[in-house]
Amino acid sequence: MIRQELNITVKGKKWHVTAFYPVTRYHVNEIMRTLKSLGCDSYSLKRAYMNLATGQVNNGLTFSNFFSRESVVVFAMSTSPEQYFNLIVHELHHLSVHVAVANGLDLEGEETCYINGDIAQMMFPTIKRLICDCHDKDIDVKLKNTLHEKRC
Numbered sequence: 001m002i003r004q005e006l007n008i009t010v011k012g013k014k015w016h017v018t019a020f021y022p023v024t025r026y027h028v029n030e031i032m033r034t035l036k037s038l039g040c041d042s043y044s045l046k047r048a049y050m051n052l053a054t055g056q057v058n059n060g061l062t063f064s065n066f067f068s069r070e071s072v073v074v075f076a077m078s079t080s081p082e083q084y085f086n087l088i089v090h091e092l093h094h095l096s097v098h099v100a101v102a103n104g105l106d107l108e109g110e111e112t113c114y115i116n117g118d119i120a121q122m123m124f125p126t127i128k129r130l131i132c133d134c135h136d137k138d139i140d141v142k143l144k145n146t147l148h149e150k151r152c
Helices: 025-037 042-053 081-102 110-131 139-145
Strands: 002-010 013-023 060-065 070-076
Touching: 002 110, 013 025, 013 081, 013 110, 025 042, 025 070, 042 060, 060 081, 070 081, 081 110
Parallel strands: 013 070
Antiparallel strands: 002 013, 060 070
């Protein structure tokens, strides 16, 4: 599993994002601890646990604490690079909507789209290693490759 910490600035204030990918049911405890540390309520924690503990592929979740300006986004394993890209776009939409709502932004406005694009751009170096066909599909190799720059 890869854990990525990101910071964006919205209206002059920092928003912190923790992303987990590619997640299996064996990573549930670390994710649950992170969600709890963000103040995730017990109902949402139970839902997240049920979602993650099944080990279902092509699955994800996004949780945000608007007050502390922090989010967790989780991307499970996927059945194909195309499906993984779909999952990433889906969860990034939830994330950008959370950030926009917390900051009183128009959900149809350009600023919300820029938030989505900024986060995607920061995630790209990690994501490309998970979806690009030019890399070995073995996850252990991918984790080692995160230390090296390779171009597709």
